[in-house]
Amino acid sequence: MPRSPLALAALASVAVPGLDVYDVLRSPHSDSDFDVVIVKDATGKRWVVRAPKRATAGAALEAEKGLLIALARAKDAGLVDFDVPQPTGAAPLTEGGRAVVYTEVPGAPLVLASLQPGPGLTAALGKTIAQIHELPTSLVEDQGLAAYSAESYRERRLAELDAGVQTGKVPPRLADRWERQLENVSWWRFETTVVHGDMGEHQFMVSDGHVSGVVDWMDARVADPADDLAWLVASAPSDVLDTITEAYTAARREVRDPHLLDRARLASEMALLRWLMYGVRTENSDVVSDGVGMLLDLEALLFDDDED
Structure with a gap:
């Protein structure tokens, strides 16, 4: 059963200490593997929250974290021109695994x-x-x-x-x-x-x-x-x-x-x-x-x- 946007927003507050949730929106990136929402804080900054729906998706989510950090280093080194989401925190799920919070990449x-x-x-x-x-x-x-x-x-x-x-x-x-x-x-x-x-x-x-x-x-x-x-x-x-x-x-x-x-x-x-x-x-x-x-x-x- 899909998690509610409010439940995912609460996980974001746990994952990122000090995050003051002002608004939450369902993301079009939700699919059969992940629940995804966009959280806005009191300053207007936007964050992406992803929670796996099954264990295999959770494992993929964990593997992606290290790659995103490496890709950010690649941009700093001038190898690429684009940004990637950066994981900023994680919160445990009651059924196992973790929801991960990312910075939102700018643009449409x-x-x-x-x-x-x-x-x-x-x-x-x-x-x-x-x-x-x-x-x-x-x-x-x-x-x-x-x-x-x-x-x-x-x-x-x-x-x-x-x-x-x-x-x-x-x-x-x-x-x-x-x-x-x-x-x-x-x-x-x-x-x-x-x-x-x-x-x-x-x-x-x-x-x-x-x-x-x-x-x-x-x-x-x-x-x-x-x-x-x-x-x-x-x-x-x-x-x-x-x-x-x-x-x-x-x-x-x-x-x-x-x-x-x-x-x-x-x-x-x-x-x-x-x-x-x-x-x-x-x-x-x-x-x-x-x-x-x-x-x-x-x-x-x-x-x-x-x-x-």
Whole structure:
């Protein structure tokens, strides 16, 4: 059962001594794993409170804390231009685990539909993603987070596909398409990087035409940089995507990866498979039905248009 905003505000007062709660608002970042609220103190400063709904989410929350501190140091060192939330306190939950309070990153969530090709915010987005991928992999590895080689990541994707096929719910033409792409070893010769792992509009905060912050780092790992471009390949207009990838490439070191966008497109397609498998694992029939429907729609889109 979701915790009330007032209950989370009370936890914030425990986690941050002296925090005088003036107002509390439910955050759009609440989801199946976390209850999230925004707390305003008497001075108008805003704080984010996140409380896990299950033990696995709580473990991810704890792992993220060290990474956020390391990312703040990376900004101080000039490696990135953006802010990240900073944990300022924690309060125990009666059912186990802890709620964590963070400083709020300035800005408003990115609206992809508002982006235009050319210099400005669109190019800044590409530069920001490149800065993340240029971070030392030790920054993630030192926090005990997952780290893959290109080959081990390809094998992980193949295992995901095999598990999906075994359910009997993946359209065979989609499964064959993905298997061919996963077996095409020329696609999988790349240098793994730090990746955010859960990029989308709501993870980028923007202010005055630049990216002011990046939030939600719990899926960070060392893996395929294409994963962080998957949402753009799936949703951005082609001219906007061109601007982003040009700015991204210019900000990366001399790393040739001719199949970056191919793998990003594959990752965006296989995200539907992961949604289906989430429903299977949690025995949620609504999610399973939703996942099956989206896979059928994707199959129709790809093969009816001869984009196999």
